[in-house]
Amino acid sequence: MKLHLHLLLSVGLLAAASSQAATLTLQASADTSLISANGGNQNVGASQELWVLRNAQTTLIRFDLPSYDGLTLEEATLGLGLKNFTQTTTAMEVQVYALAEANRAWVEGDGAAYPGNYRPGASTWSNQLHGPSATNTSDNGTPWASGVTGATGGSPVLLGTWSLTGSEEAGYLELVIDDADVLALWAGYGFVDLLLVNPSGTNRAVFHSRESESTALQPYLTINYTTIPEAGAGHLLGAAFLTLLSLRGGSLVRKKFHGKH
Numbered sequence: 001m002k003l004h005l006h007l008l009l010s011v012g013l014l015a016a017a018s019s020q021a022a023t024l025t026l027q028a029s030a031d032t033s034l035i036s037a038n039g040g041n042q043n044v045g046a047s048q049e050l051w052v053l054r055n056a057q058t059t060l061i062r063f064d065l066p067s068y069d070g071l072t073l074e075e076a077t078l079g080l081g082l083k084n085f086t087q088t089t090t091a092m093e094v095q096v097y098a099l100a101e102a103n104r105a106w107v108e109g110d111g112a113a114y115p116g117n118y119r120p121g122a123s124t125w126s127n128q129l130h131g132p133s134a135t136n137t138s139d140n141g142t143p144w145a146s147g148v149t150g151a152t153g154g155s156p157v158l159l160g161t162w163s164l165t166g167s168e169e170a171g172y173l174e175l176v177i178d179d180a181d182v183l184a185l186w187a188g189y190g191f192v193d194l195l196l197v198n199p200s201g202t203n204r205a206v207f208h209s210r211e212s213e214s215t216a217l218q219p220y221l222t223i224n225y226t227t228i229p230e231a232g233a234g235h236l237l238g239a240a241f242l243t244l245l246s247l248r249g250g251s252l253v254r255k256k257f258h259g260k261h
Contacts, residue, residue, distance in 0.1 A: 019070070020227050021074075021225070022224075022225060022226075022227070023225075024066065024222070024223050024225065025220055025221070026063045026065070026220065026222075026223065027218060028061050028218065028220070028221075029063060029191070029210075030045075030060075030062040030107075030108035031045075031050060031059065031060060031061040031108065031210050031219060032045040032047075032050075032059070032060055032122075032123060033051045033052075033059045033060075034057065034059070034125040034149075034150050034151060035056065035115070035116065036056045036057070036125045036150070037056070037115055038115050039126065040126035041124050041125070041127070042111060042116030042119075043109035043110075043118070043122040043123065043130065044109075044111045044112065044113060044114055045111050045119070045123075046110045046111060046113070047112065047113040047116075047211065048211045049083065049207065049208065049212070050080075050196070050208070051204065051205070051206055051207075052094050052198045053198055053203075053204040054197075054198040054199065054200060054201060054203075055150075057204070058152065058195060058196060059195070060099065060123065060193070060194070060195055061194045061196070061219055062108075062191055062193050063192040063219075063221040065189075065190050065191055065192065065223070068227040069227060069229070070226075070228030071187050071226075072184075072187060072226045072227070073183035073184070073187050073223055073224070073225050074224040074225055074226065075177065075183070075224045076176075076178075076183065076186075076192070076221055076222065076223045077174055077176050077177065077221070078096065078177060078194065078219075078220075079173070079174045079219065079222070080172065080208070080219050081207060081208035081214065081216075081217025081219070082164075082171065082172070082173050082207055082208075083206040083208055083217075085204060085205040085206060086204045087203055088202045090165075091163055091164060091165050091166075092198065092201060092203035092205060093161050093162065093164075093199055093200065093201075094162040094164065094196055094198060094205050095158060095160075095161050095196070095198070096162070096175055096194060096195075096196055097156035097157060097158055097194065097195040097196075098157040098159055098179075098182045098185075098186075098192075098193065098195075099193035099195045100145050100151075100153065100154025100155055102153075102154040103128055103144055103145050103153070103156075103193075104189070104193055105129065106123040106128055106129075106193075107121060107122045107129060108122070108123070109121075109122025109123060109130075110122070118130065118134045118135055119134070125149050125150050126141065126143075126149055127143055128142045128143060128145075128151070129141055129142035150197070151195055152195070157179065157181075159177050159179060159182065159259050160175045160177065162175065164203070176259055178259055207219070
């Protein structure tokens with residue numbers, strides 16, 4: 001009987017130790033807007049704002065993932081602080097995409113706010129990486145996949161859409177991401193790359209960037225994940241502290257959307 005009980009206990013402990021579920025909130029590690037103005041060759045990576053405007057301004061955001069053994073992403077929630085948007089039609093859509101793999105070499109850069117600066121090696125509307133010359137030219141640059149400007153080439157995957165109607169106040173818009181294939185790719189990459197575009201109309205949305213002075217409205221990504229912890233009780237106890245609760249106080253408005261609406 002004692003041997004049987006010991007065996008059951010051992011099996012139970014092994015199952016408990018086989019994976020560790022947790023939640024973690026990440027801050028953006030890079031973000032920039034790509035603007036078509038001035039030849040599409042200027043970088044605005046240091047701007048405190050992110051912009052989305054049809055055929056003129058798109059936004060890229062990156063989140064670095066933790067390097068845990070056996071990391072599996074179960075779900076992610078993107079949060080962006082909406083600063084304002086110009087409503088010239090009845091509504092505005094902001095589509096959130098998983099950036100195409102062929103465009104993953106983009107670089108945030110440190111160009112100033114609009115209209116930006118020429119920054120060799122940084123991303124612009126015209127090029128994934130600007131050419132070596134700090135001038136208004138795309139010569140010798142690294143193009144975006146499929147030769148499409150604004151990083152929209154290479155078959156990005158639509159994750160969901162925010163529909164802005166004019167009733168939104170300053171605060172977070174949230175999008176729940178549960179596409180299993182995309183989540184698995186991100187876990188393999190070690191980071192998350194997102195692309196924001198406006199598919200139609202003439203509306204313009206402005207979001208807070210990671211450089212924004214309004215720190216409570218900077219971009220974030222909350223991930224639900226599991227890992228395979230190392231053997232030992234100490235590791236299991238330590239893993240409990242990996243859960244990071246995002247405490248965002250005040251009266252921020254949060255409007256949550258689920259993916260692929």
